Amino acid sequence: MTEFEMKMKAAQKAVGLGKLSRRDFIQFALASGMTLSAAQGLFARAARAEPKKGGVFKAAVGHGQTTDSLDPATWSNGFTFSWGKSVMGAPLVQINQKNEVVPHVAESFEPADGAKKWIFKIRKGITFHNGKTLTADDVVATINYHIGPDSKSPAKGVLSNVTAVKADGPETVIFELDGGNADFPYLLSDYHLSMYPSEGGKIQWEKGVGAGPYVLKSFEPGVKLVGERNPNYFGTTYFDGIEVMSIIDVAARTNAYLSGEVHFIDRADLKTIDMLKSAPDTELYNVSGFAHYTAPMHCDAAPFDKVEVRQALKWAINRQDLVDKILYGYGSPGNDNPLSPALKYAIQAEPGYSYDPEKAESLLKKAGLENLKVDLSASDAAFPGGVDAALLMADHAKAAGIEINVVREPNDSYWDNVWLKKPWSLCYWGGRPTADAFLSISLAADAAWNDTRWKNARFNELLLQARAETDEAKRQAMYAECQQLVHDDGGQLVLMFNNYVGALSTQIGHADFNSDYDHDGGFMYERWWMA
Numbered sequence: 001m002t003e004f005e006m007k008m009k010a011a012q013k014a015v016g017l018g019k020l021s022r023r024d025f026i027q028f029a030l031a032s033g034m035t036l037s038a039a040q041g042l043f044a045r046a047a048r049a050e051p052k053k054g055g056v057f058k059a060a061v062g063h064g065q066t067t068d069s070l071d072p073a074t075w076s077n078g079f080t081f082s083w084g085k086s087v088m089g090a091p092l093v094q095i096n097q098k099n100e101v102v103p104h105v106a107e108s109f110e111p112a113d114g115a116k117k118w119i120f121k122i123r124k125g126i127t128f129h130n131g132k133t134l135t136a137d138d139v140v141a142t143i144n145y146h147i148g149p150d151s152k153s154p155a156k157g158v159l160s161n162v163t164a165v166k167a168d169g170p171e172t173v174i175f176e177l178d179g180g181n182a183d184f185p186y187l188l189s190d191y192h193l194s195m196y197p198s199e200g201g202k203i204q205w206e207k208g209v210g211a212g213p214y215v216l217k218s219f220e221p222g223v224k225l226v227g228e229r230n231p232n233y234f235g236t237t238y239f240d241g242i243e244v245m246s247i248i249d250v251a252a253r254t255n256a257y258l259s260g261e262v263h264f265i266d267r268a269d270l271k272t273i274d275m276l277k278s279a280p281d282t283e284l285y286n287v288s289g290f291a292h293y294t295a296p297m298h299c300d301a302a303p304f305d306k307v308e309v310r311q312a313l314k315w316a317i318n319r320q321d322l323v324d325k326i327l328y329g330y331g332s333p334g335n336d337n338p339l340s341p342a343l344k345y346a347i348q349a350e351p352g353y354s355y356d357p358e359k360a361e362s363l364l365k366k367a368g369l370e371n372l373k374v375d376l377s378a379s380d381a382a383f384p385g386g387v388d389a390a391l392l393m394a395d396h397a398k399a400a401g402i403e404i405n406v407v408r409e410p411n412d413s414y415w416d417n418v419w420l421k422k423p424w425s426l427c428y429w430g431g432r433p434t435a436d437a438f439l440s441i442s443l444a445a446d447a448a449w450n451d452t453r454w455k456n457a458r459f460n461e462l463l464l465q466a467r468a469e470t471d472e473a474k475r476q477a478m479y480a481e482c483q484q485l486v487h488d489d490g491g492q493l494v495l496m497f498n499n500y501v502g503a504l505s506t507q508i509g510h511a512d513f514n515s516d517y518d519h520d521g522g523f524m525y526e527r528w529w530m531a
Contacts, residue, residue, distance in 0.1 A: 055530030056241040060256045062267035064246025065412050066222040070208045072192045073153035076415055079246045081191045085522030087227055088210035089194025093185050095433050097512045101185045105195055115180035120173045126234045128197045129209045136167035141198035155192040157440055157447030179468035183434045213237035213526045222246050238529035248411050257503050266502040266518055267384045270328040276503045285502035289515030290340040290431035293383045296451040297491035301423040308367035310491050316400040317393050318355035323496050326385040330501050334494030336487045338438050345435040345479040349487035360400035373403040381414035382426035420451050431516030435479050436467050452491035459485045507531055
């Protein structure tokens with residue numbers, strides 16, 4: 001290593017530690033023969049390399065509605081989902097950048113009785129924001145809140161095989177399952193399952209008191225949440241505070257970023273992505289993962305109760321055209337299997353649903369519905385470009401003799417009044433870390449978020465068997481059959497797998513990103529820092 005290289009390395013380290021100013025570093029680099037642009041880029045990378053505490057991180061997200069609540073059983077959109085991951089909440093486990101489950105509130109976990117029982121040891125010394133010590137009783141009360149008989153929580157479907165959860169002293173929690181589940185700890189990473197203080201077996205969620213990185217200072221539903229660093233947080237976090245704004249309109253969200261009002265925006269407008277890419281001091285947040293956009297059909301409502309109609313619509317949509325015109329290449333076509341090819345146990349179901357209007361026409365004729373007319377509820381609240389996607393779908397379907405009437409639904413009430421309620425609508429799904437989690441939360445017959453109302457006895461039987469199977473080859477075969485059934489018979493039209501695309505200021509430092517969810521897996525508030 002030359003003397004210059006040694007000095008440059010030392011200068012970069014000093015920048016990362018905050019001991020060398022931007023001006024002094026650039027002067028040094030210019031004197032060494034570097035160009036101004038190269039020196040500025042090197043400074044930005046060096047400044048972001050070393051995590052340090054301080055600053056207020058401001059983010060604008062493309063979700064949120066006035067009915068949003070602090071109740072974790074109601075969280076259902078991109079404004080609320082990080083709250084249990086890295087804002088007020090702290091779950092038993094977290095998912096790391098390698099899609100591995102690691103302890104968090106739990107200090108350790110281990111299976112017993114063929115994975116029909118899981119024993120979690122709780123980390124000592126954790127306190128809630130109100131000063132109460134977190135104990136096994138709080139964990140039990142939190143889990144029971146989501147799985148109780150009257151619960152409407154989406155996590156109820158995820159934890160459907162939990163038969164009992166018990167405290168064994170102040171620091172041990174035992175989960176009893178109705179069958180073996182080697183993936184069980186992954187399920188506890190669900191964003192609804194952050195820990196809450198309890199009293200008399202009931203959790204107290206009303207004030208947003210958790211054990212996470214930030215203490216709630218203010219919350220305006222569908223508008224803004226403000227948090228302040230929790231000085232007693234048991235983990236590591238860097239920002240002094242955070243401001244999370246709900247800005248659904250993509251133009252307004254983009255302007256908030258370009259004007260410097262926020263450091264990060266999600267769900268970038270891909271039509272104008274070049275403007276963001278060329279903005280000063282900007283890094284394009286572009287992460288491919290498990291997320292996908294869908295068009296769920298209610299399998300118990302005419303005409304979608306006929307499998308031939310469901311299949312006809314699958315052949316009548318040109319998904320590559322959607323990827324090209326809606327995602328602008330930032331994604332890949334779906335094939336009516338919700339599992340990303342990158343996920344363990346995922347298969348490529350056959351036949352692949354390419355665009356084939358003639359096959360769609362043939363299926364409709366078989367169903368006695370040659371002149372099919374259907375409504376499709378659409379909104380950009382479902383996903384960016386949702387209305388445009390629906391209009392493209394309508395155009396594609398004409399060649400098959402299908403008339404799709406696109407119903408433009410209001411953004412601010414879409415998740416309350418349209419999704420799960422209208423017979424055919426648009427939806428998006430963020431990541432889940434395992435095949436079982438994906439299939440259980442959206443396709444199991446009794447799942448709260450079974451947005452197709454699909455009830456296939458063979459699928460549900462296989463799902464239970466695969467969850468308990470410890471032989472890898474047998475488990476793979478069971479999950480493969482599950483996916484083929486969804487592909488052939490289900491009502492979940494998987495349009496495309498979307499990259500997570502946003503804009504991130506170079507004022508913000510970070511390590512490698514998680515790919516299971518947007519927002520760095522939901523951990524950006526906890527893991528990022530001010531450069």
